[in-house]
Amino acid sequence: MNKAISAKLSLNLISKRFNVADFGCASGPNTFVAVQNVIDAVEDKYRYETGNNLPDNFEFQVFFNDYNKNDFNTLFQGLSPERSYYSAGVPCSFFERVLPKKSFHIGMINYAFHFMSKIPKGITDRDSPLWNKDMHCTGFNEAVKKAYLDQYSVDIKNLLDARAEELIPGGLFLIFGSCLRDGVKMSETFKGVGMDCIGASFNDLAQQGLIEQDKVDSFNTPLYIAEEGELRQIIKENGKFTIEAFEDIIHPNGEFPLDPKSLVASSKAIFGAFLSAQFGVDVMRKAFELVEVKAREEFSRFKNAKPGMQYLIVLRKN
Template sequence: MSNSNGKKTMAVGESYPMNGGDGPYSYSRNSIYQREVVDASKSMITEAIFDNFDIENSPSNRLNTIRIADLGCSVGPNTFMSVQNILQAIELKHKTIQQNPTSPESQIHPPQAQPQTLEFQVFFNDLTANDFNTLFMTLPPSSPPYFVAGVPGSFHHRVFPEASLHVAYSSYALHWMSRVPEEVVERDSPTWNKGRVHYTHNAKIFEAYSAQFKRDMEGFFRARAQEVVEGGLLLLILPGCQDGVLPCETSASLQHDLFGSCLMDMAKMGMISEEKVDSFNLHLYHTSPMEFRELIEANGYFHIEKMETFIPFPILKELPNFHELATHFRAAIEGLITEHFGSEIVEELFERYAEKMAQNTYVFDDLFDAQNIKEFMIFACLKRKVGDEGNGDLHFNSEENQFC
């Protein structure tokens, strides 16, 4: 996407979304883990909406239309399930208020002020290169029904008009940063990440990633503060790890390190150049609850109604299927790999990755131990405060906006 002066500022993350279509390596067929996250968070979402969403109190909702966005929706089917869940929760609350005029909710919002039926408009947002064609062609029937729109562009910038969303939701997407931190790929920098693709074993690299995540979240929350109506909700689910835990203590980071070592193996065998590996990094970051809370509070436009962590999968009893795990990762990053190294290495790389995991099962040790597990999902229910109570001017330079 570009702004009015025509400048294209395409960062790494902008151009390579999840694999499209519905083939064997597509995201739509390899997002079972994300599906578990959706399933596990279902009751949390329902409860958060029921407890915190004031349908009728929003000053910009004089009509009976509720606008919802899924930020980083990819191609389904997970986004469709999440959206249905959100819609049903809103409808449940609406009906409860209408049917129980003596309920505490009805005292606050007298039923005569409420429209009889709600209309829903759902905005599916992801990077411009996301496979929106497949998304639209696979839309399932929904109850309640909704009007559909696809919104191309990075959620690190503005993608919606001012005060136009009542509920903005994002699941398993915020850990994708807008780009790899610059200093990590600069050959002369003390934080040059030579021979590795992530921050697993280097505190300085980790700091550089953390700083980039902070910049991204500043953009994200500033944009959402403008787009979400006062009193509207921002429901976020993202992978994270315990406060103070080192990256090398989590299974996710160790897996990324193994993946990087497969690339280095291939470089040593002359299949790709070592320079190529040195200049490649994963733009993934797993925050901690404390860091994330600080970022929300630094923005200041949202009140944290609830923040909790959960583990979406059962504690492991046996080792996972390594081939499935490798294919799952492939669905997410094949575009990146192909762009950087060429498509010819893809098959072998992910086969090697599955093998490497089988040879290094220690990376999964933590996931067997309920007492010791250091990684989880963070769920946050944020409510847009009334008025411009936040920190910083929201009406910043529109050049930053994700306008066409």
């Protein structure tokens, strides 16, 4: 990211103000680290190019975006008093315009690029050919995949159209997230195996009579983990941005720490809120106790699963 900011960002500092926007910021603290990293990289670039620090009257402003039901109180209470930027919350869906035209120099979206505006039509309808009874990935037949990809493509096009208007010319849009390598199915990855364990655990709870089977069968998430090629294609077809970098982020310890406790913690972080909304927090917690047992029993499946891909995409407005 630092290299991209150094090489690709056109700095126009006439206004002595630099705006950063984080889309899908949640309630912290990750967003604070992310925006600080961007600010540090901009300061480094200025220093490298001019031999000087940014002038004292130079100001950074950060826009924190998420849904209006996001916990912005917790977010603002977590802001460090020592921060070097002004801050504002901009509540709204990032699939729409969130800010006025030419509002920010660097925008980013971290681990929220796989969200969709809604679950595609038919997926939760028992009478539809698209009915997806299993959890998201396991029963992902071609028709279900196409319905998800079609909706995802529309949503991402709207997102990119909105950001293209809001971005200052010469600015960058950075996307950190997770995708599938081309040709790899979700069900073949750690996350897919994890979802299978979650689905099986909820089925167990239904069989014990703790929840209705119907509620389990109708559970789906508005998430689509795209293949790398699909992401490239959607961005290319949208035409508003050039892909300056599409980097595979390889962590020395692999994608996730491979032990059942960490796998459960990461699955809970990803799917916990959706599952609580459908089944309530107590059932969600109970199910994850079962997930941990299953993850221990079926650990070889996790070990043999194919890795997903963590990426950084750097986009520059055309």
